[in-house]
Amino acid sequence: MKSRHTQYKIRTTILALFVIATMALTIAPVAHSEPITLLHEFAGGADDGKNSRDSLIVDSGTLYGMTQYGGSSNLGTLFSMNSDGTGFTVLHSFTPGPANGGCMPYGNLTLGASTLYGMTLACGSGYGTIFSMSTDGTGFTPLHNFTNIASDGSSPRGSLTLDAGTLYGMTYSGGASNPGTVFSIGTDGTGFTLLHDFTGGANDGGWPEGSLVLDSGTLYGMTYTGGASNYGTVFSMGTDGTGFTLLHDFAGGAGDGCLPIGSLTLGSGTLYGMSYQGGNFGSGTAFSMNTDGTGFTVLHDFAGSGNGDGSRPRGDLTLDSGTLYGMTPEGGNSNNYGTLFSMSTDGTGYTLLHDFTGGVSDARYSKGRLTLDSGTLYGMTYQGGDSGYGTVFSLGTGGSTVPEFPAGAIPFLGTVFGLVIGFVRRKKT
Numbered sequence: 001m002k003s004r005h006t007q008y009k010i011r012t013t014i015l016a017l018f019v020i021a022t023m024a025l026t027i028a029p030v031a032h033s034e035p036i037t038l039l040h041e042f043a044g045g046a047d048d049g050k051n052s053r054d055s056l057i058v059d060s061g062t063l064y065g066m067t068q069y070g071g072s073s074n075l076g077t078l079f080s081m082n083s084d085g086t087g088f089t090v091l092h093s094f095t096p097g098p099a100n101g102g103c104m105p106y107g108n109l110t111l112g113a114s115t116l117y118g119m120t121l122a123c124g125s126g127y128g129t130i131f132s133m134s135t136d137g138t139g140f141t142p143l144h145n146f147t148n149i150a151s152d153g154s155s156p157r158g159s160l161t162l163d164a165g166t167l168y169g170m171t172y173s174g175g176a177s178n179p180g181t182v183f184s185i186g187t188d189g190t191g192f193t194l195l196h197d198f199t200g201g202a203n204d205g206g207w208p209e210g211s212l213v214l215d216s217g218t219l220y221g222m223t224y225t226g227g228a229s230n231y232g233t234v235f236s237m238g239t240d241g242t243g244f245t246l247l248h249d250f251a252g253g254a255g256d257g258c259l260p261i262g263s264l265t266l267g268s269g270t271l272y273g274m275s276y277q278g279g280n281f282g283s284g285t286a287f288s289m290n291t292d293g294t295g296f297t298v299l300h301d302f303a304g305s306g307n308g309d310g311s312r313p314r315g316d317l318t319l320d321s322g323t324l325y326g327m328t329p330e331g332g333n334s335n336n337y338g339t340l341f342s343m344s345t346d347g348t349g350y351t352l353l354h355d356f357t358g359g360v361s362d363a364r365y366s367k368g369r370l371t372l373d374s375g376t377l378y379g380m381t382y383q384g385g386d387s388g389y390g391t392v393f394s395l396g397t398g399g400s401t402v403p404e405f406p407a408g409a410i411p412f413l414g415t416v417f418g419l420v421i422g423f424v425r426r427k428k429t
Helices: 004-027 409-428
Strands: 037-041 057-059 062-067 077-082 089-093 103-105 110-112 115-122 129-134 141-145 161-163 166-171 181-186 193-197 213-215 218-223 233-238 245-249 265-267 270-275 285-290 297-301 318-320 323-328 339-344 351-355 371-373 376-381 391-396
Touching: 057 110, 057 371, 110 161, 161 213, 213 265, 265 318, 318 371
Parallel strands: none
Antiparallel strands: 037 391, 057 062, 062 077, 077 089, 103 115, 110 115, 115 129, 129 141, 161 166, 166 181, 181 193, 213 218, 218 233, 233 245, 265 270, 270 285, 285 297, 318 323, 323 339, 339 351, 371 376, 376 391
């Protein structure tokens, strides 16, 4: 008969081995990927769009968006469709020429009453445009042709922000120093004003690729480079161009992001955003900070496809009732085709909602932001679908993280049980 001391040692060893097994199973839980619904699969050609890198807006059950290619000149489209996927209509095909309102649209549409406002990356006078159009596709109007001179911008890579008859935006390049501008313009195309001319360097930003957010007369935005480490910045300024302030200099590495490609999201005095690189794994971060620049916090370090996570986000976060939703164009568990995710505003509860797999029944490479309406998320992808030219999709917000056995877990458990049995048998002898 074994002594109590021997029995205690056996029970303690078994318990320790089971703790190790449990830890192994929970180190890398695999998220359950909720299926998306493909509402439209872009086919290109004169009657359809192709390759969208942007986001959707929704108004009274109608979705509006743009594609960078496709349409009559293969230089992009502006379209509408019902939120159930029916009624897809090309409202405008972009064509070259200074009088035609630009081509290769970039960024999201902005809605004011029944008028849509947007920007293009190219054409017009050669450096992109600002335009307006009615939601029924009539009245397309070029508002401004960027000219790439010292008093103008060039090549916008973001969207417009509308407030009281004035549009605010940024250009990726142009201005006196060339690394981009902040501007304002009336909704009728008058009063174009250069509010800020980025200079780069330690005390300014450079090459912005996103959009501005507005709160109580203050504009907030990000730049891809500039700042003390030249890894990008978060800034604020007045709507009249005064009071430009660097709120955060990205430093990269663990504990910070770097090179942000996208825009900020504002909620109750807190700014939320993502960086393309940086963080513990070098694959980007999601972060929050106060509007005065204090309290910068990394909410999530994207770990990449090898770790069952997203990678290198290029879009914006969507905020709803304490939950953030977003997309990454890379990462995931399957083919490195990107992910949809959610998490709480404090960074807890990170959940992989969908793991893009590409092919004809799924999508890949999501480069915009998600649009939320009545519990449903809507988005677009650059590729995927029947023709491989991208998709419009929807997904309910009820995705869940389900811990599953990671690869190798069952063999590991077999090894653990084998060790336990062997240990007990040795004790008996």
